[in-house]
């Protein structure tokens with residue numbers, strides 16, 4: 001089963017949780033420009049989370065003082081803290097000196113995130129591409145942007161848009177395309193138990209959204225990857 005969402009339409013606004021620090025030198029147009037993407041979410045209260053997990057176990061009819069569960073609250077708190085803490089990184093762009101004007105596409109980038117409705121993981125792959133204008137970006141940074149937004153409580157639709165918006169805002173390319181395919185454990189382990197089903201979402205900006213040929217090329221390259 002595939003839930004194909006329509007291409008997301010949104011303003012390429014920055015995530016308000018994203019703190020930024022520029023290290024740009026406007027006099028050096030061809031130099032590398034670095035944007036520090038830092039985690040500005042509130043610090044995690046590990047001790048408080050541990051107490052809450054202990055309470056959850058009791059509410060679920062479990063005995064947190066049993067030998068085999070004694071360390072569970074600490075482990076669960078630590079696991080969620082890790083899954084919800086994005087890493088800082090530098091989004092470095094370079095002048096497009098060669099005037100490369102074709103699609104740059106990173107395919108099959110693996111990721112995992114947490115469904116904000118059930119606190120269960122969803123995981124899959126993302127295809128992230130852009131049509132360069134005056135700047136290009138290191139390919140590994142496409143995966144970094146994805147990971148930055150995946151580390152948090154998410155829905156797949158928002159994750160897809162945030163990756164596209166971030167690249168549109170900071171790279172100013174002629175177009176951006178993001179496709180995410182994911183399996184949600186809240187669908188496969190419980191509820192409808194649709195094991196193996198994938199959900200597809202996409203977000204397009206610029207030429208990849210408005211130019212039918214560019215859009216078709218993007219979807220042809222990302223299909224069945």
Ligand code: ZN
Nearest residue numbers: 115117118186
């Ligand atoms: Zn869910």
